[in-house]
């Protein structure tokens with residue numbers, strides 16, 4: 194029995210909007226087609242949050258509520274809420290404040306964390322620090338992004354990639370050897386221009402001109418990001434395995450950020466993992482930025498067993514990237530009768 198206090202994931206919850214935007218729909222909007230999108234990215238459809246007055250906090254609060262319900266705890270028991278997002282409802286107040294109010298988490302403090310597609314991974318590690326130090330007993334960590342709010346639906350290079358969604362986890366202390374064991378997190382700000390949103394911040398405050406120049410939409414140099422993402426994510430995942438003496442056989446699941454099926458395939462191969470041990474749901478949701486990893490955890494929760502070794506890996510704008518090795522801490526309740534959606538065992542070719 195270990196006496197080291199670690200932070201364990203003890204519940205997972207999610208929210209995805211009902212509206213689907215398919216490859217077919219997009220081919221009516223821009224010069225693209227289903228074959229290109231599927232073969233280059235693995236995406237078939239994404240979810241879009243529609244309706245006035247619904248932003249990232251709307252999805253985050255719903256994901257958070259499911260976490261609390263599944264763990265069977267009251268919102269007042271939360272000590273902190275961290276929301277990873279690049280699409281906050283507003284610049285300020287933080288989306289975490291809106292989620293806190295919506296949940297009625299009267300005992301919690303909280304904040305937003307901006308690390309693009311590595312947002313959930315960075316927030317998970319930040320929350321774990323609060324648990325390990327004894328400063329908090331229950332931390333809600335949510336990844337939520339309404340990517341449709343910053344996507345230019347006349348730009349075929351980006352509009353096919355992103356979708357909306359949210360998911361989150363509860364972190365609690367563990368002294369039995371489960372939870373987050375090791376992490377390697379990185380940033381390299383020199384890559385910022387290849388994936389960014391130039392307008393709306395203090396550098397380029399919103400004006401008619403910034404809107405005319407479409408600076409309120411995300412911009413990505415896809416090929417440049419692709420190259421560094423494959424290397425960055427694979428290097429860091431392999432490094433985490435090496436220093437914890439893990440072989441491919443020891444890892445029950447890789448939980449990769451879902452930006453491109455080809456990137457995920459390359460990372461899995463470098464780790465020596467077969468596709469049966471890769472969480473992959475990009476075909477259904479596209480790239481939901483901070484939500485991809487917890488959405489996977491939600492979907493595979495019923496397959497995970499106490500003690501399973503898991504490697505989470507992400508790469509995103511900034512650049513930000515990293516990997517975390519953890520041991521899963523619980524066996525989920527039996528699969529609900531309405532069934533749990535599961536992975537399509539798609540081909541992963543680089």
Ligand code: UT7
Pocket residue numbers: 224225226229230233234310349350351353414415416417418419422451452453456480508509510
């Ligand atoms: O999430 C955080 C980090 N982000 C990533 O990890 C994303 C990394 N990048 C990628 O996943 C890929 O680079 C993309 C999926 C974004 C693009 O795939 P690609 O294989 O790198 O394509 P490309 O940008 O090199 O474009 C190839 C061709 C171009 O045509 P030409 O110049 O060869 O005639 C594009 O204009 O495909 C064209 N193209 C499209 N064609 C049909 C670009 N977008 C589309 C489209 N439909 N939607």
